[in-house]
Structure formats: C-alpha cells, structure tokens
Amino acid sequence: MKLHDASGPLINGHVEPALVPQRTLYTGARMPAIGLGTFGSDHVNAGEIAAAVEGAAAVGYRHFDCASVYGNEHEIGYALEQVVRRDLERGRLWITSKLWNDKHGENDVIPSCQQSLADLRLSYLDLYLVHWPFPNFHPPGCDVTSRSKDAKPYIHAEFMKTWRKMEELVDLGMVRHIGTSNMSIPKLKLLLHDARIKPAVNEMELHPHFQQPQLFDFVRSNGIVPVGYSPVGSPGRPERDRTAEDTAPTQDPVIVKIAKRLGVHPAVVCIKWAVQRGQVPIPFSTNRDHYRSNIAGVVSEPLTDSEMREVSAIDRNCRLIKGQVFLWKDGQSWEDLWDVSGEITPP
Ligand SMILES: NC(=O)c1ccc[n+]([C@@H]2O[C@H](COP(=O)([O-])OP(=O)(O)OC[C@H]3O[C@@H](n4cnc5c(N)ncnc54)[C@H](OP(=O)(O)O)[C@@H]3O)[C@@H](O)[C@H]2O)c1
Numbered sequence: 001m002k003l004h005d006a007s008g009p010l011i012n013g014h015v016e017p018a019l020v021p022q023r024t025l026y027t028g029a030r031m032p033a034i035g036l037g038t039f040g041s042d043h044v045n046a047g048e049i050a051a052a053v054e055g056a057a058a059v060g061y062r063h064f065d066c067a068s069v070y071g072n073e074h075e076i077g078y079a080l081e082q083v084v085r086r087d088l089e090r091g092r093l094w095i096t097s098k099l100w101n102d103k104h105g106e107n108d109v110i111p112s113c114q115q116s117l118a119d120l121r122l123s124y125l126d127l128y129l130v131h132w133p134f135p136n137f138h139p140p141g142c143d144v145t146s147r148s149k150d151a152k153p154y155i156h157a158e159f160m161k162t163w164r165k166m167e168e169l170v171d172l173g174m175v176r177h178i179g180t181s182n183m184s185i186p187k188l189k190l191l192l193h194d195a196r197i198k199p200a201v202n203e204m205e206l207h208p209h210f211q212q213p214q215l216f217d218f219v220r221s222n223g224i225v226p227v228g229y230s231p232v233g234s235p236g237r238p239e240r241d242r243t244a245e246d247t248a249p250t251q252d253p254v255i256v257k258i259a260k261r262l263g264v265h266p267a268v269v270c271i272k273w274a275v276q277r278g279q280v281p282i283p284f285s286t287n288r289d290h291y292r293s294n295i296a297g298v299v300s301e302p303l304t305d306s307e308m309r310e311v312s313a314i315d316r317n318c319r320l321i322k323g324q325v326f327l328w329k330d331g332q333s334w335e336d337l338w339d340v341s342g343e344i345t346p347p
Contacts, residue, residue, distance in 0.1 A: 010296055015060035017092070019299045023280055025177060025200045026223040031094045031126070033275050034298050035063030036291060037229065037284030039070045042141045042238045044286055046072035050079040052286040057083040057093075059292045065203075065227070065282040066120065067098035067131055068112065071140055073119035081121045095120060096127040096227075098181065099166070101326075102137035104130070104158070109165035113174055128175040129203055130166065132182045133159055134337070138325040144240035151328035153347040156190045167197045177201065179227075182323065184339035185218050192222060203227040206279050207270055208249040211315040220278065231274050231281035232267040234320055247318045254310045258303060265290070268297040273311045276302055 021033040036056045038049050049072050053064055057079075064080070066073055084090055097120065103112040113128055135158065136151040152158075166178040179201035180191065192198055202219045206212060206228030219226050230237070233249040249255055250266035259266040267283070267290070274281035275298045285291040303311070322334035328347075336345040 010292070013292070014058060015292075015295045015299055017060050017062050020060065020062070020295065021275060021298065023225050023278075025225055026198070027177065027200060029126075029176065029200075031201075031225070031280065032061075032063040033280050034061070034271065034295055035065045035094065035096070035227075035280065035282040036061050037282040038064060038066050038072060038076060039284060040072065041234070041236045041284075043236065046075040048286045050075035052288075052291065053079040054082055055288050056291050056295075057088065059288070060295050061291070062092055063094040063096075063280075063282075065096050065229075066116070067100070067129075068103075068116050068119075069098070069100040069131065069140060073097065073116055077119050077121035090122070094126045095122060096129065097125050098129040098131035099162075100137075101132050101135055104135040104162040106161050106165055109162060110169065110172075110174075113169050117174065124173060125175040127177045127179055127201060128166065128169060129179045129181045129201070130159075130162060132323070132326060133180070133187055134323075134326040134328070135162075136326045136328065141238075142240065142325060144324050146240075146325050147327065151326070153328045154187060154344060155347065156187070156194075156344075159187075159191070160194055163191065163195060167195070170197050179203065179224075181229075184344070185215055186339050186342065186344045188218065188222070188224075190344075198222075199224055201225045201227050201280075203229055203282075205230050205319060205321050206274065206281070207231050207233050207320075208252060208255060208273060208311050208314055209233065209247050209316040209318040210320065211312065213315070216279065226279040228274050228279040228281045230320055231283050232270045234284075236284070237320060240325065241321050243322070245318070246320055247316055249314075252314050254314050258307050258311075262301065264293060264297060268293050269303070269311075272297045272303055273308065276308060277312075 022030040097116040169175045177200040179199040181203035255266045
C-alpha cells in the first residue's frame with residue numbers, strides 16, 4: 001500500500017532510507033543528510049528520547065546525533081540494540097557521540113569514549129566530536145549565570161593534547177571519524193594546520209536566521225561537512241539559552257509562506273532548506289508526526305531556486321545557543337566565545 005501525506009511520499013508510513021540524500025566525507029564515507037537530534041533540552045526524559053530513536057529508525061532515519069552530556073546514551077543504547085536486532089545491520093546506521101567538556105584531559109578522552117560505546121551498546125562510533133572547544137564543566141540543567149571557578153579560555157596547545165587522543169581513537173578503531181563542534185574559523189585554522197587526522201565534520205548552529213555564511217563556506221572549502229544543530233530554531237531550548245533579542249525562524253514570513261505553498265509545518269521548510277543548502281540538519285523531536293514529516297520533507301518536492309534565494313536573504317545573524325556558561329572571566333560577553341573579531345579571544 002502506498003500512502004501520501006502533505007510532506008512527501010511515504011510508503012506504509014516510512015521513508016525509504018535509500019532515497020535520503022547522503023554527504024560524502026573526505027574519507028569517502030557517506031553519512032545520511034539528515035539525523036535525529038537527541039538532546040532533551042533538560043526537559044524531555046531519556047525514555048521518551050530512546051522511544052523516539054526507535055520510532056525514527058522505523059520511519060527511515062539512519063543517523064542519530066548523541067552525546068554523553070545528554071544523559072541518555074544508556075537508554076538510547078537499548079533502543080539501538082532493538083533496531084539492529086530487529087532488521088538492521090549496524091553498518092547501515094550512522095551514530096555520532098561527543099566528548100564532554102570536563103573530559104578533555106589526556107587521560108579522560110579514551111575512557112569517555114569507551115563509556116559512550118558501552119552505554120550505546122556499540123563496538124565503534126561513526127563520528128566522535130569534541131563537543132565544545134572549552135574545557136569548562138557546568139552541570140546539566142544549570143542556569144545562565146553558572147560559571148566554573150576553574151573555567152579556562154581556549155588554549156590551542158591544550159586543545160591539541162585532546163585532539164591527539166581523538167586521533168588515537170581512530171587508530172584504535174573505536175571511532176571511524178573525528179570532528180569538532182562550536183568552533184570558529186581562527187580555531188579551525190590552527191587545528192587544520194596541526195592535526196594529523198583532520199576533522200571530518202564541524203557541528204554548528206545553523207538555521208534560516210543564523211546561516212553563518214563565512215564559517216559554512218570555510219568548512220566546506222576545507223573538505224569538512226557542516227552538521228547543523230538547532231535547525232528549526234530550537235523552540236524547546238533551555239531557559240539559559242533564551243534572550244529577548246532571539247527570533248524564531250519558523251515564524252519568519254518567508255518560511256511561513258513556503259510552508260503554506262507546500263502544505264507543511266514551517267519546521268519542515270527549515271529542514272528542506274538545510275539539506276538543499278548542503279548542511280546536515282539534526283532536528284530533535286519525540287513526536288512521530290513531526291520527525292516523520294521532517295525526513296519526508298527531504299525526499300519530496302524541493303524548494304525552488306527563488307525560494308532558496310528568499311531564505312538566504314532572511315539571515316539575521318541570530319545565534320540562539322550563545323554558550324554563556326563557558327565564559328572564563330568576569331566582564332566578558334558571550335561574543336568572546338565565538339572570536340567575532342576574527343582572532344582567538346585572548347585569555
Ligand atoms: N553540538 C552542540 O553543541 C549542539 C547544541 C545544540 C543541539 N545539538 C544537537 O542538535 C539537535 C537539534 O537541536 P535542538 O534540539 O536545539 O533544536 P531543533 O531541532 O531546532 O528544535 C527541536 C524542537 O522543534 C520541534 N520540532 C521539530 N520538528 C518539528 C516539526 N516538524 N513540527 C513542529 N515542531 C517540530 C520539537 O518539538 P517536538 O518534540 O514536539 O516535535 C523540538 O521542541 C539536538 O537534539 C542535539 O542533538 C548540538
């Protein structure tokens with residue numbers, strides 16, 4: 001039986017994974033061009049997210065974006081085990097995890113990855129990212145003023161010690177690729193200069209109101225695939241990541257107009273735009289209709305060239321995930337974390 005819904009062709013309620021576009025990494029490996037995010041933003045519990053992982057696999061997702069700090073890898077591991085046991089070879093899944101900020105120490109990287117592998121019930125990861133370039137711990141669920149008294153700035157020599165251990169994970173066969181997240185161009189330039197194994201991916205905030213054109217072009221021109229987090233503008237993000245100036249891409253008149261033409265939710269337009277632009281969106285959802293329409297959106301009628309141009313013109317340079325908890329001294333503003341001057345912010 002072939003069914004159709006408003007967001008694209010569905011066969012018996014799922015999208016055929018072979019139809020989902022893929023991105024080729026510099027190693028030649030291919031990753032699905034959409035993944036499911038798994039960060040519950042401090043309010044969606046691990047059980048619901050694990051259920052969404054199983055449900056998303058059933059509707060066609062093969063790529064899952066995990067992290068130790070999300071506090072749910074153990075539950076997701078059981079879900080993945082069910083998925084593989086039911087009818088899927090491990091090799092057809094793409095699983096990402098991330099090293100948290102309090103585990104940058106040379107003796108912490110390998111055990112931390114081992115813990116994620118054990119929790120996720122996997123023998124290898126497809127991709128392991130350094131979650132943030134700052135080695136500054138803050139507790140899950142903390143508020144925006146939370147600061148570690150031991151907070152440190154980015155020191156490249158220190159980061160390289162962490163990166164050497166990331167490279168060792170590849171040598172050991174524990175991970176297939178390594179990558180970065182929340183990096184700036186000046187930090188990436190240093191890393192590209194010094195890395196033995198260069199990052200395959202940079203995970204970064206990307207949505208129609210925060211398109212980061214310079215960083216997007218920089219990573220692509222260096223053979224790094226941009227993975228876009230908060231692709232629909234993270235409407236459920238934690239309180240610490242909300243300010244009065246924030247805007248919502250799903251409420252933008254251009255996005256709403258295109259959504260009406262296609263008969264889909266504005267979130268689906270954000271996802272379609274992301275895939276067509278060339279980044280890999282990783283939308284979070286625990287609602288089956290939502291996560292199904294997000295993946296259906298990438299295999300159905302594309303945005304027109306003129307719609308793509310209209311969306312590229314609504315960039316507002318509106319960063320939602322500002323990272324204030326990583327600041328390392330008094331009197332700083334969140335812009336200091338992102339090297340907006342073009343130079344790494346001095347310690
Ligand atoms: N590397 C990093 O530092 C970093 C930072 C932030 C996020 N991430 C990753 O990126 C993922 C996604 O980012 P995010 O969770 O911040 O934000 P997001 O994916 O932009 O937004 C998720 C929210 O959008 C809603 N939504 C999704 N699809 C929808 C649809 N079709 N219709 C209506 N509502 C929809 C979801 O609600 P429902 O559940 O009700 O559908 C959820 O509240 C995270 O889960 C995480 O894996 C990484």
